[in-house]
Amino acid sequence: MRDLIRINQPFLGKEEIDAAGEVIRTGILTEKSGMGPKVLEFERSFAKFVGTKHAIALASGTAALHAALLAADVRAGDDVLVPSFTFAATASAVLLTGARPVFVDIDKDNYCMKTDSVERVITRKAKAVVPVHLYGMPAEMDPIMDLAHQRDLVVIDDAAQAHGAMYNERNVGSIGNMTCFSFYAGKNLTTGEGGMITTNDDDYARTLRMIRTHGEERPYWITRLGHNYRMPEISASIGLAQLKKLPLFLEKRRKNAESLTEELSMLGRLALPREPERGKHSWYVYTVRLRGANAGKRNKVVEKLRAKNIEASIYYETPVHLLPLYRDSFGYKRGTLPETEKAARQVFSLPVHPKISPEDLDYIVENVKKVIV
Ligand SMILES: *Cc1c(COP(=O)(O)O)cnc(C)c1O
Numbered sequence: 001m002r003d004l005i006r007i008n009q010p011f012l013g014k015e016e017i018d019a020a021g022e023v024i025r026t027g028i029l030t031e032k033s034g035m036g037p038k039v040l041e042f043e044r045s046f047a048k049f050v051g052t053k054h055a056i057a058l059a060s061g062t063a064a065l066h067a068a069l070l071a072a073d074v075r076a077g078d079d080v081l082v083p084s085f086t087f088a089a090t091a092s093a094v095l096l097t098g099a100r101p102v103f104v105d106i107d108k109d110n111y112c113m114k115t116d117s118v119e120r121v122i123t124r125k126a127k128a129v130v131p132v133h134l135y136g137m138p139a140e141m142d143p144i145m146d147l148a149h150q151r152d153l154v155v156i157d158d159a160a161q162a163h164g165a166m167y168n169e170r171n172v173g174s175i176g177n178m179t180c181f182s183f184y185a186g187k188n189l190t191t192g193e194g195g196m197i198t199t200n201d202d203d204y205a206r207t208l209r210m211i212r213t214h215g216e217e218r219p220y221w222i223t224r225l226g227h228n229y230r231m232p233e234i235s236a237s238i239g240l241a242q243l244k245k246l247p248l249f250l251e252k253r254r255k256n257a258e259s260l261t262e263e264l265s266m267l268g269r270l271a272l273p274r275e276p277e278r279g280k281h282s283w284y285v286y287t288v289r290l291r292g293a294n295a296g297k298r299n300k301v302v303e304k305l306r307a308k309n310i311e312a313s314i315y316y317e318t319p320v321h322l323l324p325l326y327r328d329s330f331g332y333k334r335g336t337l338p339e340t341e342k343a344a345r346q347v348f349s350l351p352v353h354p355k356i357s358p359e360d361l362d363y364i365v366e367n368v369k370k371v372i373v
Pocket residue numbers: 060061062063086087089090132158160161181182183184193194195
């Protein structure tokens with residue numbers, strides 16, 4: 001049997017090995033200010049890639065979300081609007097601040113937060129909104145920004161899966177007040193663990209740098225509560241090498257997605273993901289939805305593909321509001337978010353990462369066609 005085709009896999013080479021080796025040779029593994037030479041260089045390069053004034057490197061995507069919420073002064077007694085169809089970290093970051101996550105339903109076509117649904121559940125205590133660019137598909141940021149302006153909300157978008165995505169001809173990362181990226185091993189760009197916040201706001205940038213290092217205004221002078229959310233120098237050096245390759249990675253992901261679309265569109269039984277108008281998908285994963293009578297067979301389909309060593313995956317089988325922690329803490333019940341719950345039953349994702357070869361794609365297509373009859 002052929003090797004497992006993973007849903008996502010880091011793409012590392014000599015450049016990353018050399019970069020990490022160089023850091024080890026210099027012996028500077030971290031700086032207590034959080035601003036070692038490689039971190040500063042990675043931040044500058046990432047800010048340039050996204051087109052923002054600032055980028056602040058952090059220890060993880062979750063740390064980035066938590067720090068951004070803290071910088072927005074989100075605290076106990078506040079509400080934060082988040083989608084439930086996401087990785088739990090989006091909502092956990094809210095809980096970590098002491099605030100309450102208020103879950104919002106999705107748009108059935110792009111799987112991202114729907115502005116109408118935000119309006120339906122928004123409360124007087126709402127202080128921030130966290131749209132997620134799910135699977136790499138940019139969320140509808142313009143109506144969200146308008147609503148945030150009217151209701152005085154801070155927009156912190158979760159771009160953990162959306163490095164290189166574009167919305168209405170603007171880069172994801174340059175639209176919300178603060179945008180959080182993840183560099184976890186499976187993401188489009190990896191440093192092993194790591195995260196980044198991009199922002200054009202000088203005050204947020206300064207506050208985030210303080211939160212990253214124990215709330216220090218200057219060495220050992222602590223003026224607010226912070227964490228150790230620093231990114232190690234080795235990670236930053238790997239990130240720099242990865243960032244140079246990111247355009248190529250994205251091109252390969254897009255090509256792979258396009259060939260899947262070409263081959264699978266004639267099936268008719270699958271709703272396929274599409275590139276947004278005037279925007280770009282970052283193709284973190286290729287997520288399809290089983291239509292009609294087939295919808296109930298989703299788990300079987302995934303099992304069969306896995307038996308063929310294709311790591312088809314379900315993101316996310318249980319929406320966050322129905323996870324025990326959230327369901328029990330806030331009393332959420334099944335049926336609260338109909339589009340989210342329906343998508344959670346019907347979607348599955350296929351790999352399109354840059355290590356996927358044309359032969360892998362043929363094999364995936366052949367097997368998808370076989371199991372969806
Ligand atoms: C990966 C991910 C995170 C968390 O990032 P980490 O770097 O793993 O902490 C948050 N939100 C979404 C949507 C993610 O996919």
